[in-house]
Amino acid sequence: MSITLSYKSQKSPSDFFSLQADIDKACELRSKFRRMIGDDDSLKNVFEDDDFSFSDSQIYGFLRDAIDDINSGIPRTAYNIGLIEDDNFVVMGAIVMALTARGILESKNSLNFSDQGVSINTYDKASSYQSWSSSIGNQYAQEKARYKQAEYYRSMFTGIHSDYNRI
16 A cells, blocks of 8 residues: 655635735635535546545635735725725625636646547636626626725715825
């Protein structure tokens, strides 16, 4: 009987977030992410050998990417995961990031082979991922635009920022 050892790179939320409030929030959002994509029970994933679709470290990375995406654009913001009160908005952004990443991976690994009437297709779900990413992405983009518009209104009545306003 032989034992096969393999190295698994496990990352914690502290590798992606620095503040303790953000780390706690990331753990909550990881669970919400899994529930929203139907990945809360690994036994549901028949075609993935009863394993989760995404590792915890991937989910933390998608949450970090969603926060970075929310902070990008005009006006630039500096939200961290603990400051955004709408958990569904952040998780929706992470789902868009996950679907996009999985769709690109499926496209990259796609193989279609046909010989004498026998056809083999592997990794052919890219269009499904693209469809889901597009529909959820549109909803996420509208939410992001509303969030940014609210930021405009919040900063509208604070005056013109300059080096002299700190004196």
